Amino acid sequence: MISLNNISKKYNMGHVTVNALGPVTLTIHKGEFVAVLGPSGSGKSTMMNILGCLDRPSLGEYLLDNTPVHGFSRTKLARVRNMKVGFVFQSFNLLPFATAYENVELPMLYAKISGKEREHTVKHLLEIVGLSDRASHRPAELSGGERQRIAVARALANNPDIILADEPTGNLDSKSGAEILNLFEQLHADGKTLIFVTHDENLASHAKRIIRLLDGKINQDYTQN
Amino acid sequence: MHFLLSYLYEFRHQKLRMFLTIMAVSWGMANIALMLSVGEGLYQMMSRGMTGMGEGIVVMWPNQTSMTHNGFGPGKPVRVTEQDIHEGEKLPLVKAISAEYSGWSVQMKTADKNISKQVRGVYPCYGVMRNLIPERGGRFLNTLDEERRRRVIFIGNEIRNTLFGEESNPVGKTIWVNGSPFTVIGVMEKKFQTSMYSGSDAQASFIPASTFRTLFNRTYVNIVLLAPESKENSKDAQEAFRSLIAARHRFHPDDKELFHNWDTFETQEMQDKIFRGLQLFLGIIGGLTLLIAGLGVANIMYVTVKERTREIGIKMAVGAHPLLIIMQFLLEALFTVSIGGALGVAMSMGLMALFDLVPLPETFINVMGRPEPVFSGLIALVCVTILNFVGLMAGIFPARRASLVDPVDALRYE
Ligand SMILES: Nc1ncnc2c1ncn2[C@@H]1O[C@H](COP(=O)(O)OP(=O)(O)OP(=O)(O)O)[C@@H](O)[C@H]1O
Numbered sequence A: 001m002i003s004l005n006n007i008s009k010k011y012n013m014g015h016v017t018v019n020a021l022g023p024v025t026l027t028i029h030k031g032e033f034v035a036v037l038g039p040s041g042s043g044k045s046t047m048m049n050i051l052g053c054l055d056r057p058s059l060g061e062y063l064l065d066n067t068p069v070h071g072f073s074r075t076k077l078a079r080v081r082n083m084k085v086g087f088v089f090q091s092f093n094l095l096p097f098a099t100a101y102e103n104v105e106l107p108m109l110y111a112k113i114s115g116k117e118r119e120h121t122v123k124h125l126l127e128i129v130g131l132s133d134r135a136s137h138r139p140a141e142l143s144g145g146e147r148q149r150i151a152v153a154r155a156l157a158n159n160p161d162i163i164l165a166d167e168p169t170g171n172l173d174s175k176s177g178a179e180i181l182n183l184f185e186q187l188h189a190d191g192k193t194l195i196f197v198t199h200d201e202n203l204a205s206h207a208k209r210i211i212r213l214l215d216g217k218i219n220q221d222y223t224q225n
Numbered sequence B: 001m002h003f004l005l006s007y008l009y010e011f012r013h014q015k016l017r018m019f020l021t022i023m024a025v026s027w028g029m030a031n032i033a034l035m036l037s038v039g040e041g042l043y044q045m046m047s048r049g050m051t052g053m054g055e056g057i058v059v060m061w062p063n064q065t066s067m068t069h070n071g072f073g074p075g076k077p078v079r080v081t082e083q084d085i086h087e088g089e090k091l092p093l094v095k096a097i098s099a100e101y102s103g104w105s106v107q108m109k110t111a112d113k114n115i116s117k118q119v120r121g122v123y124p125c126y127g128v129m130r131n132l133i134p135e136r137g138g139r140f141l142n143t144l145d146e147e148r149r150r151r152v153i154f155i156g157n158e159i160r161n162t163l164f165g166e167e168s169n170p171v172g173k174t175i176w177v178n179g180s181p182f183t184v185i186g187v188m189e190k191k192f193q194t195s196m197y198s199g200s201d202a203q204a205s206f207i208p209a210s211t212f213r214t215l216f217n218r219t220y221v222n223i224v225l226l227a228p229e230s231k232e233n234s235k236d237a238q239e240a241f242r243s244l245i246a247a248r249h250r251f252h253p254d255d256k257e258l259f260h261n262w263d264t265f266e267t268q269e270m271q272d273k274i275f276r277g278l279q280l281f282l283g284i285i286g287g288l289t290l291l292i293a294g295l296g297v298a299n300i301m302y303v304t305v306k307e308r309t310r311e312i313g314i315k316m317a318v319g320a321h322p323l324l325i326i327m328q329f330l331l332e333a334l335f336t337v338s339i340g341g342a343l344g345v346a347m348s349m350g351l352m353a354l355f356d357l358v359p360l361p362e363t364f365i366n367v368m369g370r371p372e373p374v375f376s377g378l379i380a381l382v383c384v385t386i387l388n389f390v391g392l393m394a395g396i397f398p399a400r401r402a403s404l405v406d407p408v409d410a411l412r413y414e
């Protein structure tokens, strides 16, 4: 379902070209639970951003559900981000002026989901992440762990098959981090495809497949028990 | 809903800046509206004052010859007679013509008052030419008065005030003019007059020319009042009358100095030019203020978009259509400008109301009337359009740029 073929990302910095990623060739099937590890600067975020259609590769092919999204227009990519993948950031990236409820609702507004259905879904998602009682709180009134759970709920809004998370626990204490991972395991059990970046070997051990990056290339890629 | 939310959020977090923008816009708006309105008010007042003396007339003072002709050297006085005026009436370009005989300090007496004022002997057509409108219950001189040398008198409103008291109706009462009894037939309605050649009409009285000649034993008119058929042939009409006089009096046919002429068409035109110039000047100043306000809006929109790049990034990351992002910022710019514009209009209206309360010197008001600023919807429309345009321009470029970067770049922005 996810297929990267010789994907690379280069940055032109004056006369030097920085090779941030690749070439990377990789296939991830539906329902997989993948942890991406690697030292700082190894290209993890770069790869995740390309997978999440937040960024476009310099070279290579990206097939998402057999559709070549690497050539998509900005408008089409917006639609992919809206419907097909949910992205969870290290720094949450919630709208500060909107309530938890409204933040979760946002992707559905863009998908033009009816009001009734939105309400039903938001309530359901807040329940899943255990924050039904925080619906009317703004991000500033929530703890880090709670913010990240709202962000996960938002990622699930349009019921995408794929959830991508770039160091979702990076800004959290270990207890909150464990809660997020719990959520992920639950989503994995529900059949979602999960890919998350972490520096924490312990958290990575919960995943079924480990991909280790080094200098923008896949160094190790293996499945564990 | 979402738009309003983020706008209010922005407002709360950028209180000072938003406040300043709105103030800048409303100030610019109020400025231009006020200036144009006051300019327009002044212009209208001046036009009214000018027309107080009458519209489309030429005042002609008989002068003296300047050329030798038929053995007479220059310097021979031009003496216009009743017969000359009647010949002038037949000229094709002349719509109306009236003699004006003036008596400067004429004794006017009633039972208990005795004053010395100006009395003029004029034709019935003089009333319309010089905009002398009778108050209700009175009338101006008519042809029968003229034909029968009636002793009737039409008086200025201030003469009435002095002799009979304000608001009184003296029609039918008697005034002794130079010892002869005259019946009052009308009082001039109060008017706003800035142009005059022999004092304010409010301070003058008018009797039939025929009566005047007998009473004061006059043969020659002091002033000829001529109304040409139209503005375009005013010069030709004056020339026709001058030629007529030259021929009848055997002056040199090309002697241009026979009359001193005051052409109100010319005065009107000049005044129009001056005030259109003033209006333009005020408009430019107002426009510059507006432009500065517009630059303020532009600057704030620019900063706003920059500061909210992250918000743009978040929205795009969860799938917002790029156009939606641009729309949001445009709406915000429009909203800000509209609030500022509305405030500005309210402000200028308020200032204009205040203007009414300013104590102006009594005499000024008496002579000029109260100048009223005139606010036109067109002025408001122009201002709002300019401001909106500037706001849009200011918002559209940074917003477009923000919506054109990949979400990662927008999110990376701190
Ligand atoms: N916008 C950019 N311009 C230039 N170079 C960039 C840019 N973004 C990333 N890079 C470079 O690409 C490389 C990979 O960066 P990336 O953020 O993917 O690493 P990472 O594995 O996520 O590291 P970390 O664990 O610190 O988050 C780095 O060398 C980085 O300096």
Ligand SMILES: [Mg+2]
Residues within 6 Å of the ligand: A044, A045, A046, A166
């Ligand atoms: Mg990273």
